[in-house]
Amino acid sequence: MLRTLRKLSALLAIVFMTLFSSVSVAQEARASGEVRRVDPGAGKITLKHGEIDVLRLPAMTLVYRIDPTLLADLKPGDKVRFVAIRENDEYVVISIQK
Numbered sequence: 001m002l003r004t005l006r007k008l009s010a011l012l013a014i015v016f017m018t019l020f021s022s023v024s025v026a027q028e029a030r031a032s033g034e035v036r037r038v039d040p041g042a043g044k045i046t047l048k049h050g051e052i053d054v055l056r057l058p059a060m061t062l063v064y065r066i067d068p069t070l071l072a073d074l075k076p077g078d079k080v081r082f083v084a085i086r087e088n089d090e091y092v093v094i095s096i097q098k
Contacts, residue, residue, distance in 0.1 A: 029052045029084050041068075044065060
């Protein structure tokens, strides 16, 4: 009986580790859209884009965090392709190009 409980405990530990470790992995999504607003001082960009399945986002206009150095040549109205992730309940653009 004790041996069975130990095996069950070990199995449950493996299941929980698998569940929680997969949740913490950032999913990366490629998308295209249009720049609506650029705020280098705040490190933010507002993008209008279609549905992004990987991040479970419907078509929308959304404010993303972004490294201000990536904003150098961008202005409202630019058509862009970008890569975004969800990090700590925020969406972050990690690369972007016209």
